[in-house]
Amino acid sequence: MTQPRTPHSETSSPFPLAERRGRATVVEIRGVAIGGPELVLVAGPCSVESEQQLREAALAAHVAGARILRGGAFKPRTSPYAFQGLGEEGLALLRRIGDETGMAVVTEALDPTQVPLVASYADAIQIGSRNMHVAPLLRAAAASGLPVLLKRGMSATLEEFLLAAETILLEGNENIVLCERGIRTFDTYTRNCLDVGGIVALKRLTHLPVLADPSHATGRRELVVDTALAAVAAGADGLVVEAQADPWSALSDREQQLAPEELVELGDRVRRVALAVGRSLPGAQEETRLETAPPDGFVDRLREEISENDRGIVEAINTRLELVARMHSYKAAHGIAFRDARREQALLRSLQETNSGPLSAEGLEEILLALLDLTKREVA
Numbered sequence: 001m002t003q004p005r006t007p008h009s010e011t012s013s014p015f016p017l018a019e020r021r022g023r024a025t026v027v028e029i030r031g032v033a034i035g036g037p038e039l040v041l042v043a044g045p046c047s048v049e050s051e052q053q054l055r056e057a058a059l060a061a062h063v064a065g066a067r068i069l070r071g072g073a074f075k076p077r078t079s080p081y082a083f084q085g086l087g088e089e090g091l092a093l094l095r096r097i098g099d100e101t102g103m104a105v106v107t108e109a110l111d112p113t114q115v116p117l118v119a120s121y122a123d124a125i126q127i128g129s130r131n132m133h134v135a136p137l138l139r140a141a142a143a144s145g146l147p148v149l150l151k152r153g154m155s156a157t158l159e160e161f162l163l164a165a166e167t168i169l170l171e172g173n174e175n176i177v178l179c180e181r182g183i184r185t186f187d188t189y190t191r192n193c194l195d196v197g198g199i200v201a202l203k204r205l206t207h208l209p210v211l212a213d214p215s216h217a218t219g220r221r222e223l224v225v226d227t228a229l230a231a232v233a234a235g236a237d238g239l240v241v242e243a244q245a246d247p248w249s250a251l252s253d254r255e256q257q258l259a260p261e262e263l264v265e266l267g268d269r270v271r272r273v274a275l276a277v278g279r280s281l282p283g284a285q286e287e288t289r290l291e292t293a294p295p296d297g298f299v300d301r302l303r304e305e306i307s308e309n310d311r312g313i314v315e316a317i318n319t320r321l322e323l324v325a326r327m328h329s330y331k332a333a334h335g336i337a338f339r340d341a342r343r344e345q346a347l348l349r350s351l352q353e354t355n356s357g358p359l360s361a362e363g364l365e366e367i368l369l370a371l372l373d374l375t376k377r378e379v380a
């Protein structure tokens with residue numbers, strides 16, 4: 001290990017190696033430059049859960065303009081009972097699908113002994129918020145020789161964050177990408193608070209590139225896109241965003257992951273803000289779309305899933321009609337009115353309360369009313 005230097009005798013900065021001094025370092029992760037004029041979008045699921053989940057997430061990420069695939073194989077969960085990740089199987093999936101889609105891969109190592117394994121699959125090592133202060137892990141990540149994506153500790157000051165980067169720099173690894181991912185505040189509405197001023201400050205304090213993670217910063221899907229825009233306007237060099245094809249069934253962080261169309265919207269809107277601040281975000285080129293064409297049978301499989309789901313809907317409607325027909329005979333025999341507006345309102349409210357998918361409240365109302373009208377026509 002390198003002997004600690006005595007920075008204060010040479011310079012007044014507590015982090016002389018990370019200090020800006022007029023420089024701007026561009027870090028390359030498998031050919032993707034971070035810190036140059038082009039913004040970088042890193043996207044993918046919170047956790048790697050299966051081959052299909054990761055492949056669909058990677059394709060969605062790529063279409064939105066992401067060039068780096070993220071996904072946790074070893075998950076730093078706050079609860080020991082929560083899903084802990086697929087481990088090496090997840091790493092292998094990341095590598096395979098990264099190669100398939102032409103994307104670089106970044107994933108987290110939780111402890112120093114894991115670093116060589118993670119490094120044998122990934123293109124960059126992520127140090128998570130919960131581990132930003134763990135010097136042996138920082139040193140092991142540095143020693144891997146791979147770029148390090150260093151996330152800010154959730155209660156770390158900017159100085160502590162930069163001292164963690166300094167620890168890696170001191171080991172001779174200069175390829176560090178910082179990531180502001182939100183800090184703890186008194187507010188509980190958002191999961192964390194994106195430190196936008198901190199992004200501005202970091203860009204002035206250090207030569208290292210700075211990304212922002214609006215997913216963990218907000219913890220709320222509906223806040224992610226606009227928060228991402230704020231980060232880009234503040235000077236972030238790119239974004240780390242959690243997204244997957246079916247965020248509602250994710251095993252971790254399902255409230256904050258974007259669906260593919262939301263990630264595309266994020267890319268489109270970031271592109272416009274990027275232009276306003278003299279940057280750009282590459283889109284999905286026709287060529288890259290071809291290069292990342294879905295694997296054989298992808299469209300057919302998805303189509304079959306949709307058809308299967310539609311068959312289920314028809315079956316459920318038939319069951320409803322049968323049940324209502326029985327109710328209708330009973331009501332007719334007892335002279336009770338067929339439709340009951342109060343019960344319909346109560347049904348709508350209860351469905352809206354339990355609905356946790358992407359269907360909007362208005363959409364749900366529209367469907368229920370259509371279903372009630374149809375039932376009346378078919379049964380009465």
Ligand code: PEP
Pocket residue numbers: 046072076108127128129130151181213216
């Ligand atoms: C992650 O990005 O996978 C993650 C766990 O985030 P954080 O370390 O910022 O909580």
Ligand code: MN
Pocket residue numbers: 046047216242252253
């Ligand atoms: Mn997550």
